[in-house]
Amino acid sequence: MKNSFVELSGRDRALALLDKGTARELVGPFDDMISPHLEPQGIVPESDDGVILMKGQLEHKNALVISIESAFQGGGIGEVSGAKIVAALEQVLKDNQNGTEIYPIIILDTGGVRLQEANYGLLSISEIQNAVIAIKKYVPVIGLIPGRVGSFGGMSITSAILSYLIATKKARIGLNGPEVIEQEAGVREFDSSDKDLIWDTLGTKQRAATGIVDEIVDDSVEVMRDAVTAAIAEKKDAKRTEKADFYLSLLDKLDMSQPLNTTEYRQRYQDVETVAHPIIDAVSTNDEKPKSRGRLWFEKLTGIQNAETNVPTVLQATVGGKTYIAIVPDPKNRFPRVQNGEAGLQEGFAIANVVNKVIKEDADKDTKRPIILVVDVPSQAYGYKEELIGIHVALASSAAAYAKARQAGHPVISFIPGDAVSGGFLAHGLQSNRMIALDDDSITIQAMSKASAARITQRTIAELEEATKHVPAMAYDIDNYEKLGALYKLVKDVSSWDANDQAVTEIKKIIDEAVESARQGENNLHFRYETKIAKESGRVATLKMRQAVADQWHVS
Numbered sequence: 001m002k003n004s005f006v007e008l009s010g011r012d013r014a015l016a017l018l019d020k021g022t023a024r025e026l027v028g029p030f031d032d033m034i035s036p037h038l039e040p041q042g043i044v045p046e047s048d049d050g051v052i053l054m055k056g057q058l059e060h061k062n063a064l065v066i067s068i069e070s071a072f073q074g075g076g077i078g079e080v081s082g083a084k085i086v087a088a089l090e091q092v093l094k095d096n097q098n099g100t101e102i103y104p105i106i107i108l109d110t111g112g113v114r115l116q117e118a119n120y121g122l123l124s125i126s127e128i129q130n131a132v133i134a135i136k137k138y139v140p141v142i143g144l145i146p147g148r149v150g151s152f153g154g155m156s157i158t159s160a161i162l163s164y165l166i167a168t169k170k171a172r173i174g175l176n177g178p179e180v181i182e183q184e185a186g187v188r189e190f191d192s193s194d195k196d197l198i199w200d201t202l203g204t205k206q207r208a209a210t211g212i213v214d215e216i217v218d219d220s221v222e223v224m225r226d227a228v229t230a231a232i233a234e235k236k237d238a239k240r241t242e243k244a245d246f247y248l249s250l251l252d253k254l255d256m257s258q259p260l261n262t263t264e265y266r267q268r269y270q271d272v273e274t275v276a277h278p279i280i281d282a283v284s285t286n287d288e289k290p291k292s293r294g295r296l297w298f299e300k301l302t303g304i305q306n307a308e309t310n311v312p313t314v315l316q317a318t319v320g321g322k323t324y325i326a327i328v329p330d331p332k333n334r335f336p337r338v339q340n341g342e343a344g345l346q347e348g349f350a351i352a353n354v355v356n357k358v359i360k361e362d363a364d365k366d367t368k369r370p371i372i373l374v375v376d377v378p379s380q381a382y383g384y385k386e387e388l389i390g391i392h393v394a395l396a397s398s399a400a401a402y403a404k405a406r407q408a409g410h411p412v413i414s415f416i417p418g419d420a421v422s423g424g425f426l427a428h429g430l431q432s433n434r435m436i437a438l439d440d441d442s443i444t445i446q447a448m449s450k451a452s453a454a455r456i457t458q459r460t461i462a463e464l465e466e467a468t469k470h471v472p473a474m475a476y477d478i479d480n481y482e483k484l485g486a487l488y489k490l491v492k493d494v495s496s497w498d499a500n501d502q503a504v505t506e507i508k509k510i511i512d513e514a515v516e517s518a519r520q521g522e523n524n525l526h527f528r529y530e531t532k533i534a535k536e537s538g539r540v541a542t543l544k545m546r547q548a549v550a551d552q553w554h555v556s
Helices: 010-017 079-097 115-135 154-161 177-186 194-201 204-209 221-233 244-252 263-268 294-304 343-363 384-389 393-408 424-429 450-457 462-468 478-482 502-521 532-536 540-553
Strands: 024-026 051-058 061-068 103-107 142-144 164-167 313-317 322-327 371-374 412-416 436-437 490-491
Touching: 010 051, 010 061, 010 103, 010 221, 024 154, 024 540, 051 079, 051 221, 061 079, 079 103, 079 115, 079 540, 103 490, 115 154, 115 393, 115 424, 115 450, 142 221, 154 393, 154 424, 164 204, 164 221, 177 450, 194 204, 194 384, 204 263, 244 263, 244 343, 244 384, 244 393, 263 384, 294 313, 294 322, 294 371, 313 490, 322 502, 343 393, 343 424, 371 393, 384 393, 393 412, 393 424, 412 502, 436 478, 450 462, 478 490, 532 540
Parallel strands: 061 103, 103 142, 142 164, 322 371, 371 412, 412 436, 436 490
Antiparallel strands: 024 051, 051 061, 313 322
16 A cells, blocks of 8 residues: 555654654664573574664654564564663653653554563563653653554553554554463453454454544554644543543443443443442451462451452552552452452452552652552453453553552552462552562463463473573563562562461561662662662663663764
8 A cells, every 4th residue: 555654664654753854763773782582592683672763853843753563573572672662761751851842652563572571571561651651741652553463462551551542444452362362261252263353352443432542544654644743732642541430330330241242332331421439448257258379468468357348359458557459369250250360350440449549648648658569460351351341451540550659659569479470460560669579489470371372472381381491581480580680579488378477577577678668769660670680680681771772862
């Protein structure tokens, strides 16, 4: 197609948006900043790691275009590509804070986390989301989803956090790809061979009708450029992550045991009458609850036995000046895909309401209360209805709330006695100033289950397990995760299920120390780059990229 925006490469898309003669690429191919994690796995790296940064002007306004190249590793985000995006966004933030307006535009053509660097990908995506939320206080952050791959995985959560989303009819948006849902929940849940169903559910026509995409444009460079220019000029902001009560009201009216098609959902979406959904503080009950590591530690840290709120899978309470939050299993939950403690629709929106209430209550206080996340999430919910409704918006809502709380001065501390996997971890854990984990072999930290990761990377499970032995970024265990440098502390002498009095006392002391550390530091996520492990090995490539972007930012 003549003047097609979709058919352009990632670099040419960035050039096409900017005024002629103003574009300057930062940390381009000749800088040769490649991923150090791919060659050990037999994968040829790319000299720009699949992300293009182009600084210039759009209709005489300062702009930065971040373009993800889907032709390399499906647009997956790894350590170097993620650091490149974060570093550039933080320079945008700094310029705007100093009075120089510059507008960021992100072209999303990505499957989310690059599974060959899974744990770095999750860290990077959370850091991208944090930067976007900070920038939105000054200027809108515009997202484009042209087509080809679309926007999936953790970057779909990012898309929901952006101010305004423009897409063509060739784009798709969803958290879990159909193949992953089929792998995790079965072909009856989502048949990945049914292309009509996929496009009807995840395509932009449906997404625009249900608030997930803001504008559909023709596949033309000129039309796309005009749409971006207008979005910037009008400072458009859909405030997508500030609609928790709307979605919780919608969910109240749905029978999750019955089929739901796209036409019916569009009508339900249009008919919603929004009512407030406060989440009450957990209370003790006499009814024994389903056991989980998250529930065990929430109850031990708060002293609330058989804890219960008005959302069966979300526990929250303010005790001793700290607000504790956990996601827990509920085998009889009316949302079948969260019965084992997964983060789903109701969980994301409910947590957003809890955290936003804390922010509001402490707005005028000099000292903000700490928010303690008890993390035990086996994954996000894998389900057709979850994708249809927009689970990525739910998880974006909780992630955004945690980031806003931290940026407002609340110490946000993750305590990890259980699993921390994929979108569940992005929504409930990775926006923390400090992360504390137990050194327990039962804990899994990763971006995807082994079966799904093997399918997506076209490996056998045995081949995947062999690869993880040599690449900590792919590993599933907490000891390898520590090698990335992101943890405040790995607690060696406490196990996940042994919450005895001595262990609880020790964990409370470490949480208090983490709170004080967070209060003395900045309200961003830079602590992850500043630990001894991060500097010596875990984030060396990240730090190198951050310096390269900073060095080239103001060079004319």
